[in-house]
Amino acid sequence: MAGGMERAIVHVMRKVPCEGSPTFQAPPMGMGGMQAGMSSGGECLEYELRTKKVSYVVRPHKQVLLMVGEEVTIRLAISDLIVSSPGLPREVKCSVHSMVLLSEAERNERRQQQQQPVILRCYDNGQAVPCPRE
Numbered sequence: 134m135a136g137g138m139e140r141a142i143v144h145v146m147r148k149v150p151c152e153g154s155p156t157f158q159a160p161p162m163g164m165g166g167m168q169a170g171m172s173s174g175g176e177c178l179e180y181e182l183r184t185k186k187v188s189y190v191v192r193p194h195k196q197v198l199l200m201v202g203e204e205v206t207i208r209l210a211i212s213d214l215i216v217s218s219p220g221l222p223r224e225v226k227c228s229v230h231s232m233v234l235l236s237e238a239e240r241n242e243r244r245q246q247q248q249q250p251v252i253l254r255c256y257d258n259g260q261a262v263p264c265p266r267e
Contacts, residue, residue: 137208138206138207138208139184139206139207139208140184140204140205140206140207141182141183141184141189141204141205141206141207142182142183142202142203142204142205143180143181143182143199143200143201143202143203143204143205144180144181144182144183144188144201145180145181145201146178146179146180146181146199146201147178147179148176148177148178148179149176149177149178149179149192150175150176150177151175151176151177177192178192178193178196178197178198179191179192179230180192180193180199180227182205182207182214182216183235184207185235186234186235187232187233187234187235188231188232188233188235189207189214189229189231189232190229190230190231190232191214191216191227191228191229191230192227192228192230193216193225193226193227194213194225194226194227194228195225195226197216197221197225199216199218199220200220203218203220204218205217205218206218210226212228212229213226213227213228213229214226214227214228214229215227
């Protein structure tokens with residue numbers, strides 16, 4: 134079953150053990166390139182992508198770096214999540230490790246955070262200082 138396009142925000146990026154994950158990992162020392170397929174160790178990148186209603190935890194099938202806070206476009210394709218972004222040369226297939234429906238409270242909190250102005254605080258050696266205007 135394929136889904137339509139939806140926007141999501143990269144909420145979290147973390148390194149996790151690749152145990153049994155169909156993702157790319159760093160090669161052993163002395164070998165060039167990346168290894169694909171089921172891995173038995175090493176670390177892989179895992180992302181939490183949040184839409185308005187769902188939080189997805191995914192692992193890309195190919196090495197890709199998504200920036201926390203970046204807006205991406207996602208769509209479900211059979212058992213994978215397809216991620217695209219202006220910063221990526223092409224769409225990236227990701228395996229979905231979990232999908233959680235966000236509660237009404239989490240959605241309200243997120244809405245409030247988006248409506249609050251960003252307050253910039255600058256520090257120099259632990260002391261608050263006026264922020265430079267750029």
